[in-house]
Amino acid sequence: LETLGGPVALVEELTFAGFVDPATEKLTVNDKPFNVFAHMVAGKLPQPAIEHEQLALGEYRNRFMICANRPDADLHWDSTDPAWIPRASMAKRHRFLTTRDLHWQWFNMLVAGLVPKEFGGVDILAALTEVEDMKAAALGFAKRVGGWSNNVGLYVNIFGHNNVNSMFIHILDMSAVGPGFGFQSFKNCPLDDVLKVLKEESTNAALRPAASPAITEQAMKRRRDSLPFFFRGTDGATSVKAELVGRIPVMKDAASYREARRLLMEELGGTIILKQELLRSGFVDEASGHLTAGTQPFNVFARVVAGGLKQPGMDVEQAYLGPYQEDYMVCSNRPENDQHWDSEDPEWLGKASMSRRHRFLTVRDLHWQWFNALMFGIVDKDEGGVSIAQALEKVLEMKSAALHYAEKAGWGGANGGNAGLFFHVFGHNSVNSLHLHILDRRHLGPTYWKFEYKNMPIDAVIAALREAVKTQQTRGVLEK
Numbered sequence: 001l002e003t004l005g006g007p008v009a010l011v012e013e014l015t016f017a018g019f020v021d022p023a024t025e026k027l028t029v030n031d032k033p034f035n036v037f038a039h040m041v042a043g044k045l046p047q048p049a050i051e052h053e054q055l056a057l058g059e060y061r062n063r064f065m066i067c068a069n070r071p072d073a074d075l076h077w078d079s080t081d082p083a084w085i086p087r088a089s090m091a092k093r094h095r096f097l098t099t100r101d102l103h104w105q106w107f108n109m110l111v112a113g114l115v116p117k118e119f120g121g122v123d124i125l126a127a128l129t130e131v132e133d134m135k136a137a138a139l140g141f142a143k144r145v146g147g148w149s150n151n152v153g154l155y156v157n158i159f160g161h162n163n164v165n166s167m168f169i170h171i172l173d174m175s176a177v178g179p180g181f182g183f184q185s186f187k188n189c190p191l192d193d194v195l196k197v198l199k200e201e202s203t204n205a206a207l208r209p210a211a212s213p214a215i216t217e218q219a220m221k222r223r224r225d226s227l228p229f230f231f232r233g234t235d236g237a238t239s240v241k242a243e244l245v246g247r248i249p250v251m252k253d254a255a256s257y258r259e260a261r262r263l264l265m266e267e268l269g270g271t272i273i274l275k276q277e278l279l280r281s282g283f284v285d286e287a288s289g290h291l292t293a294g295t296q297p298f299n300v301f302a303r304v305v306a307g308g309l310k311q312p313g314m315d316v317e318q319a320y321l322g323p324y325q326e327d328y329m330v331c332s333n334r335p336e337n338d339q340h341w342d343s344e345d346p347e348w349l350g351k352a353s354m355s356r357r358h359r360f361l362t363v364r365d366l367h368w369q370w371f372n373a374l375m376f377g378i379v380d381k382d383e384g385g386v387s388i389a390q391a392l393e394k395v396l397e398m399k400s401a402a403l404h405y406a407e408k409a410g411w412g413g414a415n416g417g418n419a420g421l422f423f424h425v426f427g428h429n430s431v432n433s434l435h436l437h438i439l440d441r442r443h444l445g446p447t448y449w450k451f452e453y454k455n456m457p458i459d460a461v462i463a464a465l466r467e468a469v470k471t472q473q474t475r476g477v478l479e480k
Helices: 006-016 036-041 046-062 071-075 124-144 179-185 191-203 213-225 238-246 255-268 268-279 300-306 314-324 335-338 390-406 445-452 458-479
Strands: 064-068 094-099 152-156 170-174 329-332 358-363 419-423 436-440
Touching: 006 064, 006 268, 036 046, 036 064, 036 179, 046 064, 046 124, 046 445, 094 124, 124 170, 124 191, 152 191, 238 255, 238 268, 238 358, 255 268, 300 329, 300 358, 314 329, 314 390, 329 390, 358 390, 390 436, 390 458, 419 458
Parallel strands: none
Antiparallel strands: 064 094, 094 170, 152 170, 329 358, 358 436, 419 436
16 A cells, blocks of 8 residues: 555545545445445444344444344355355354444555544554454454354455445354355455554554655645546445446456446446546556556556567567558567466466467557557547547457468468457456457467456457447438
8 A cells, every 4th residue: 555655545546436525534325336334324224123233332332333244145144056155144143343433544444543644544553442442342242242152253354355445344153154254265354463463553663654745645636636426336346447347247248348338438437537547547648648658557568569668589470460560569478478378277377378379469559548448439539539430440450460460470270260369348457558369269278268257359349349330320310
């Protein structure tokens, strides 16, 4: 967090996504985004079935609140059905402790004691005391409420691995845990570990993270200048990227591509909001509207195009593009990723190349409208964008360039016919500069199948763009 701009940069993100009201510095309780524990604290989502359980908090009931999971999630706590394991309660007895203080400094344990005083934050000692009281309240609840064993587990999900942007501590009866506990174990941080770190920071100021004042000032300026726009906040999403993943977990056909573009334009604020997100994270230069090619953030294909990253041996392969060399570049994966293309080792699954031969086609035009397939033809003309018809021509040319490369590189098949061509649409992408995966379909590796859910065929994109062009033409005729 220190290297990412500190708590001020984080609250900028939360404000941008609508989770924090900049006027009050408190968590919002709107329908968009929906912040479930904040709603409960504000009385907008009552849980009458467990109202009596608040008494078990004893002296802490005016500061904290006990919340329950959905009844169906509790009912399926021991289910081995893959559909329920990620959603079910993690134990037969599973409750949540949240705080009645809706100041954003308590939205997640990540920022406990780190929020600057001028933003209403408490110091590290006060934060430590507050978290110790949360622990005491949770253990006291389990002891008094009845029916619980003495084996109680307390866990938090740190921001980045959370799906709700308001404070909650999982209270679990460890004598009867379900499959969901094992499934979520990678992100269940014991509350005692949080307390250990807070104690270390409280006794040694040198251990306390501190963001660069320059980065903090940049974040404050962006927060003042940001456009007000709130989306649903699916699974705690604080960005357009995360919201798209939450709403469209599988994106590999024309229907899902079409839906992603519809969501962006109709529900998520359009290209202006997405550009602002890229500006905030440093991927776009505001003055030029081009992708940045520095090292923070590191945007690999933009750096290759800009000449900041040389790929040994790839100069020879550029020649295989023939007449397309002026507008496109072929890039390679890391050598070790190519070497492990057929590995099923978990260490390499998801990192290795997706086929025995795997290359990337990128564009030399670094204007931000070409950073990802999601944007093809929808950036306003005033922003330097091309029409959907022009974008379609570009994508058709990309396909021709990739197939020409595959044919000349000796991949076999008429006109490069052994090549599979895929995009990863924004939300499911890992690089914010355009790259078309060129794969040898005869030799697909385990990573291909791991990413099958997000491998968007170029032909699906072409089909959706053709539909959009036809729709525009029909509207034009009707208007005339």
